[in-house]
Every structure is written in structure tokens, then in C-alpha cells.
Amino acid sequence: MNWPRALLTDSGGFQMVSLLHLADITEEGVTFQSPVDGKPMLLTPEDSIQIQNKIGADIIMALDDVVKTTTTGPRVEEAMYRTLRWIDRCIAAHSRPHEQNLFGIVQGGLDPQLRDICLEGLVARNLPGYAIGGLAGGEGKDAFWRVVAQCTAGLPEDKPRYVMGIGFPLDIVVCTALGADMYDCVYPTRTARFGSALVSEGVLRLTHAAMATDYRPLDSSCTCMVCKRYTRAYLHTLVTKEAMGSQLVSYHNISHMMQLSRNLHSSILEGRFPE
Amino acid sequence: MEFTVRACSGHGRVGSLRLASGLEFETPSLLMITRRGLPVVIPPEMLMDLHPDSRACQFTPMHFLEDPLAAVVAKAGGVHKLASLTGFAMVAVARDSLGNEIAGEEASNLGASFETSSGRRIVGLEKYMEVVNACKPDLWVSLPDEVPHWVPEKRNRESVDHTSQWLDHCLSLQHAEHGNRCLGVVVGAGSLEERARSAEQAATRNVAGFSLAGFGLGEDVAQRGFHLEVAIAKLPNDKLRHVCGLGSPEEVLQAVGAGIDLLDSTYPYMLTKECLAMTFPLKMEVPLRNADRDMQPTPDHGVASGFSLAKVNLRSATYGIDETPLVTGCKCYTCKRHTKVYINQLLNSNETLAQTLLEIHNTYHYLEFFKAIRESIKADKFHEFRTWFTSQRVFGMTYDVSESFVA
Numbered sequence: 001m002n003w004p005r006a007l008l009t010d011s012g013g014f015q016m017v018s019l020l021h022l023a024d025i026t027e028e029g030v031t032f033q034s035p036v037d038g039k040p041m042l043l044t045p046e047d048s049i050q051i052q053n054k055i056g057a058d059i060i061m062a063l064d065d066v067v068k069t070t071t072t073g074p075r076v077e078e079a080m081y082r083t084l085r086w087i088d089r090c091i092a093a094h095s096r097p098h099e100q101n102l103f104g105i106v107q108g109g110l111d112p113q114l115r116d117i118c119l120e121g122l123v124a125r126n127l128p129g130y131a132i133g134g135l136a137g138g139e140g141k142d143a144f145w146r147v148v149a150q151c152t153a154g155l156p157e158d159k160p161r162y163v164m165g166i167g168f169p170l171d172i173v174v175c176t177a178l179g180a181d182m183y184d185c186v187y188p189t190r191t192a193r194f195g196s197a198l199v200s201e202g203v204l205r206l207t208h209a210a211m212a213t214d215y216r217p218l219d220s221s222c223t224c225m226v227c228k229r230y231t232r233a234y235l236h237t238l239v240t241k242e243a244m245g246s247q248l249v250s251y252h253n254i255s256h257m258m259q260l261s262r263n264l265h266s267s268i269l270e271g272r273f274p275e
Numbered sequence: 276m277e278f279t280v281r282a283c284s285g286h287g288r289v290g291s292l293r294l295a296s297g298l299e300f301e302t303p304s305l306l307m308i309t310r311r312g313l314p315v316v317i318p319p320e321m322l323m324d325l326h327p328d329s330r331a332c333q334f335t336p337m338h339f340l341e342d343p344l345a346a347v348v349a350k351a352g353g354v355h356k357l358a359s360l361t362g363f364a365m366v367a368v369a370r371d372s373l374g375n376e377i378a379g380e381e382a383s384n385l386g387a388s389f390e391t392s393s394g395r396r397i398v399g400l401e402k403y404m405e406v407v408n409a410c411k412p413d414l415w416v417s418l419p420d421e422v423p424h425w426v427p428e429k430r431n432r433e434s435v436d437h438t439s440q441w442l443d444h445c446l447s448l449q450h451a452e453h454g455n456r457c458l459g460v461v462v463g464a465g466s467l468e469e470r471a472r473s474a475e476q477a478a479t480r481n482v483a484g485f486s487l488a489g490f491g492l493g494e495d496v497a498q499r500g501f502h503l504e505v506a507i508a509k510l511p512n513d514k515l516r517h518v519c520g521l522g523s524p525e526e527v528l529q530a531v532g533a534g535i536d537l538l539d540s541t542y543p544y545m546l547t548k549e550c551l552a553m554t555f556p557l558k559m560e561v562p563l564r565n566a567d568r569d570m571q572p573t574p575d576h577g578v579a580s581g582f583s584l585a586k587v588n589l590r591s592a593t594y595g596i597d598e599t600p601l602v603t604g605c606k607c608y609t610c611k612r613h614t615k616v617y618i619n620q621l622l623n624s625n626e627t628l629a630q631t632l633l634e635i636h637n638t639y640h641y642l643e644f645f646k647a648i649r650e651s652i653k654a655d656k657f658h659e660f661r662t663w664f665t666s667q668r669v670f671g672m673t674y675d676v677s678e679s680f681v682a
Contacts, residue, residue: 002612212343215350225320229359234351237311237344243627244313251318 007057008184011048013064013105014133014165025065027082045089049102053095061131062090064105069139076109083107084121091125103162105133106151110143119154129160132180136165145174152179169198169260176264177273188257192249195239198256204232206249211236224255276414276456276483278302278515278536284657286507286534289649292515294413295454298330298364302515303531303652305645306333306366306539307638308373311344312358315373315544316627316634319359321608325635326642331364333539335371336406336415337389340398345406353411367407367415370488370519372541384437387420400441404448411453416486416517417445419460423492431465438462438488439476446480457482458517464489467505474509484515487535491520496529503533524555524644524668528661531648543637547630550622551586552601552615553640557647559656559663587615589633594619607639608632 001007013030024031029044045063052060063086065079087104094102104122108114122130132151135144148163155161160181166172167185175183188198195207199219205211217227218235226235226248238245267273281301282289290302309332313319322329339348351357354365371390386399403418420437422430442459449457459477463470477485487506490499503518510516515537518530522540530538546553587594587601600610601618609618609632621629651660 001617213346229319231347231351233343233347234357237347238313242310242313243316244310244319247316247318 008059009057011063046093049093101128131162188253226252284652302536349409367412417442424464458486474506486517609636
């Protein structure tokens with residue numbers, strides 16, 4: 001890739017749940033349909049770590065047993081305990097512990113007791129960092145924030161906390177307030193491809209007819225290349241018709257998220273985060 | 276605007292073109308393709324540094340006919356400001372080179388039929404010039420009645436008459452303060468006589484140059500050569516000549532050999548769409564391959580796996596382990612940073628970054644091709660260059676990599 005900056009790889013766990021209809025999860029690992037040729041493939045914790053070792057990212061993720069937050073019943077508990085058993089297999093399989101940081105992922109659905117057990121178990125393994133997983137899947141916001149708060153309270157202060165799959169700016173601000181440090185999401189680029197720009201006031205739907213005569217930049221406070229050069233009106237004519245439209249709005253949206261992170265960071269350092 | 280011929284080799288010539296904006300560049304020159312004012316996949320902020328010669332673009336006024344874009348470009352003050360491409364040459368070419376068919380359909384006295392964003396419609400003179408004036412291009416082509424070579428004689432004659440009348444009408448509607456930026460169209464597709472007549476008429480008008488139309492429509496290559504010759508023979512030597520519809524390396528060489536100065540070409544993009552990287556050698560010193568011997572890669576002349584001299588299919592499994600750049604020694608952004616294996620991986624993961632990286636390389640390589648053409652003209656070796664190039668291309672095409680492997 002010729003990428004000289006930091007890199008993080010996921011274990012493939014989420015993709016199993018979100019992208020594949022037929023995923024069979026057993027103690028051994030996850031059997032799913034190969035996206036390349038449709039044949040059945042098994043991904044074990046050992047396989048996942050081995051592949052991540054080869055890719056060589058700075059942070060690698062454990063293979064966890066992910067369930068949707070809308071799932072109820074014994075499956076949630078089974079997934080949480082399996083995640084703990086799998087973290088040990090991941091740790092054992094990790095061949096580059098001094099170059100790559102293996103993060104464990106807290107599961108347990110929306111159940112505070114299950115989350116507690118998982119937290120205790122992962123913290124006891126003394127990992128370099130921790131992720132809060134299994135969220136961002138359709139649960140109500142109140143439930144979501146409660147789980148994040150419980151996890152950040154239960155994780156060590158001096159290690160990174162990574163909330164997986166979070167990308168709405170508001171969610172990022174709230175999770176940061178609750179003590180989280182890292183996020184990932186397809187939202188900024190996906191919403192760009194559908195013609196929506198992220199701006200200080202919220203979300204700007206560029207496909208709206210009113211944009212055709214709006215000659216302002218996307219966001220008057222943004223200093224990115226797109227906001228310096230192009231108007232909403234021009235972007236309106238591009239978004240659904242040219243690949244370049246998606247490219248430019250994606251560029252701005254990513255820039256917007258970078259600026260949001262910088263603002264969160266500096267406001268905390270300067271003691272004015274609550275404002 | 277000033278155009279001066281600096282060197283000749285046969286009918287091919289190197290010129291220097293200096294636009295009213297102050298931008299100056301050498302011809303023969305490649306005009307890069309844009310859509311609605313912007314490159315198709317190359318990030319606009321990368322265009323300036325892509326290559327020393329990456330300064331000239333083509334756009335089609337037909338994309339700017341309707342609101343909202345018509346109003347937006349007018350309000351922005353022209354296509355340069357709209358697309359933030361000040362410092363570039365923007366040349367308005369009526370024909371949309373990205374694949375719209377010229378069918379030679381009925382044209383009225385008032386306008387010709389074009390594909391627009393709201394379907395095929397007749398574009399009239401007033402509307403055309405309204406858009407041209409709103410776009411403020413550095414050069415613009417007059418409204419053509421372009422027909423393919425197979426239309427009946429009567430229709431062909433009509434197209435010559437229309438084109439000439441419309442040239443006059445366009446000139447009468449051009450903005451005075453923009454100076455003389457018109458490229459008068461020359462048609463005549465099916466008949467050398469009509470071609471000559473069209474050129475004679477255009478030659479007497481007060482234009483900055485000429486745009487030869489009706490090519491790239493399936494005509495016989497030799498016939499095309501005659502048409503180019505006959506038309507150019509009637510045109511003044513000291514004015515610019517553009518041709519639309521021709522873009523492959525052989526077509527470029529034929530056009531330049533006849534005396535053309537500007538071409539807009541979709542060739543780099545056509546390769547990119549097919550996941551092909553342009554790899555043909557650019558220097559005459561490259562030894563030709565002996566078909567009887569095993570193919571061995573010669574890295575310093577940029578041949579990938581040794582099978583095709585012309586282009587490489589990046590989807591092929593053979594590149595899954597090839598850690599060399601697309602063309603060894605190429606100084607483009609893509610080749611300085613990335614390898615074939617990476618692009619192969621991107622293509623197999625359906626990542627659009629692959630197209631961006633390929634298009635950057637293919638455009639760079641084509642600009643280098645144009646530079647090599649100019650160098651050969653300056654050294655009075657254009658004919659040798661053309662002969663060398665076409666002979667090694669015929670050889671290379673026998674070994675297209677995409678046929679050799681099963682992914």
C-alpha cells in the first residue's frame with residue numbers, strides 16, 4: 001500500500017455477520033461462503049491472527065463471536081463466553097506481539113452482567129488496548145450509551161478504548177465524553193456516495209433542489225480542498241451523475257471528520273470540552 | 276492568442292501556442308478529457324502536477340446546455356472558475372468523445388442533433404453560443420453538422436453547407452472581448468471534393484484555427500489519410516488544426532503526420548476502464564523482439580511480464596506476485612509509489628482507487644508519447660518514429676496478456 005502511517009486491521013468477525021447470509025459459528029470458528037468462489041470457508045481465531053500478522057498492521061483485532069444487539073436469549077451469553085475463550089487462542093496464535101498490538105473486543109449484548117463478565121475477563125489478559133464491540137447494530141440510543149459508559153468505566157484508564165462501527169458525528173462526541181478514544185465507520189464515505197455532505201450544522205443533502213442555486217461552499221468553516229474550490233450548486237450537478245461527485249464529497253466528509261477529531265482533542269486539552 | 280510553427284518534419288509540425296490567459300505550451304498536444312468540467316477519475320488537485328504537460332483539457336458544451344449546470348457555469352464566470360481549473364487550457368469540443376454516436380441524423384437549418392443529459396435533441400445556434408459564451412473557453416469549436424462517411428451524397432453536401440453557415444453564425448455571436456478563439460469546423464466525410472470545399476470555405480473565415488470533423492466513425496484508414504491531406508492542403512499553415520474523434524496511438528500518428536496540432540483523446544481512459552495499463556515503449560532505441568526467441572522481460576524499457584509491448588491487463592493472475600511498477604522507470608505518481616500486485620489486489624477487491632491510479636499512469640504515459648512525437652519532429656525524424664512505433668505495435672498485439680492466463 002505504501003502507507004507510511006498507522007494501520008489497523010479487523011479480524012473479519014463483523015463482516016461475517018453483516019455481509020454473509022449463511023454464517024455458521026461453532027467453537028472451532030466461523031464457516032461462511034467465500035465471496036470469491038462461493039465455496040465454504042472456515043475462519044478460526046488462529047487463521048484470523050495469522051493473516052493479520054502477515055498484513056502487518058500496527059493494531060490487530062481479536063476474532064470475536066459477534067451477535068446483533070437485537071438478539072435475545074442464550075445466544076448472547078454463548079457469544080460472550082466464546083469471545084473470552086477465543087481471545088486466549090488469539091493471544092497464543094499471535095506471532096508478532098512486539099510489533100503488533102492485539103486488541104480484545106468486549107461483547108455481551110445489552111446485558112450489563114454479561115458485559116461485566118467480559119470486561120473482567122479481557123482486562124485480566126492485560127491486552128494493549130480494548131474495543132467495545134457488538135454495538136451500532138440497531139439498538140436504541142439509550143441502550144447504546146449505557147453500554148459504552150459501562151465499558152469505559154470498566155476498562156483501564158491508561159489504555160485505548162475503541163468503539164467499533166461508530167461514525168455519526170454526534171455518537172462520536174458522546175462516546176468521547178464517555179471516555180472512548182477511537183472509532184471507525186463507513187458512514188462518512190457511504191453517505192457521500194449518496195450525495196450527503198457532513199457540515200457543522202448537520203447533514204446537507206446535495207441532491208435537494210434548493211442546492212442548485214446555493215453558491216456557498218459545503219461548509220463555511222471548512223478549509224478542505226473541496227470547500228476552497230467548489231460550490232454546493234456545482235456539486236449538486238455532479239453528485240448523482242459523475243464518479244467525481246462522490247469523490248469530492250467523500251474527500252470533504254473525511255476532512256470534516258478529521259477536523260472533528262482535532263476539535264475534540266484540542267478542546268479536551270484546553271479544558272473546554274463541555275462547551 | 277498566438278500560434279507559431281517552430282519545426283517541421285514532413286507535414287508534421289511542432290508549434291508553440293500561447294493563449295490569451297498567458298498559458299503557453301507546445302503542440303502537437305493532448306487535450307485531457309473532462310466531464311462537466313472535471314476529469315473523470317483523476318482528483319482535480321492532482322491534475323497540475325500529474326505531468327509537466329498536463330495543462331490542457333477538453334470539455335463539451337453539450338453537458339452545460341441545461342439548468343442547473345447552465346446557470347451555475349454562467350454564475351461562476353466560466354468553466355475555469357467553475358471547475359477551479361484556472362491555469363489550464365479549456366477547449367470546447369462539441370463532440371462528446373466518451374462514446375456518443377454520431378448517427379448523421381437529420382439536422383435542420385437551425386441546429387444539429389446531439390446527445391445531452393436529457394437525451395438526444397437538436398441544439399440550435401443561439402443556444403450553443405449562449406453556452407460557449409457562458410463557459411468562456413480558451414478555444415471553441417463552431418457548431419458542426421458532423422456526419423459519418425456512409426451518408427448519401429445529398430446529406431453530406433448539406434452537412435458542408437450547414438457547417439459553413441453555422442460557422443458564420445457562431446462568429447457573429449461570439450463575445451468580442453474574448454478575442455478570436457474559434458476553431459472553424461471542416462466536414463465532408465464521404466467525399467474528397469466535399470471535404471475540400473468545406474476546408475476552402477472555412478479557410479476564408481476569420482478564425483483562430485480549424486477543427487476537422489467526421490473521423491473516428493469507422494472509416495477506412497487510408498481514406499482517412501486522404502481526407503486529412505485534402506482538407507489540410509486548403510488550410511493556412513499558420514493556424515491551429517484540431518481533429519476530433521481520433522485518439523488511439525496510430526490515429527494520433529496519422530493525424531500528426533498530416534499536420535494536426537491538437538487532439539482530444541479518450542484512449543487512456545478506454546484502457547483504464549478495461550483494467551489495462553499503457554506500457555508501450557517510447558524510445559526508438561528499444562530493440563524489437565525476435566518472435567522466434569523466448570520472450571524475456573527488459574525492465575528498463577518498461578515491459579512487464581514480457582508478453583505484451585502495448586498494454587498489460589492488471590486483472591490477470593500473473594500480476595498477483597509482480598512487485599514491479601506498471602512501467603519501470605516511469606515517473607508518474609502511480610509508478611513512483613505502487614506496484615502491479617497492489618493494483619491487481621485493488622481490482623480484485625473492486626476498489627475504485629484502481630481506476631484512479633491506472634488513469635493517472637495512462638494519462639502520464641500518453642503525455643510522454645506526445646512529447647516523444649514532438650521530439651521526433653524537432654529532430655526531423657517523425658517518419659522514422661512513426662514507422663518504428665507502428666511496426667512494434669503490430670508485433671506486440673499478438674501477445675496480449677489477457678488471453679494468456681486464466682485468473
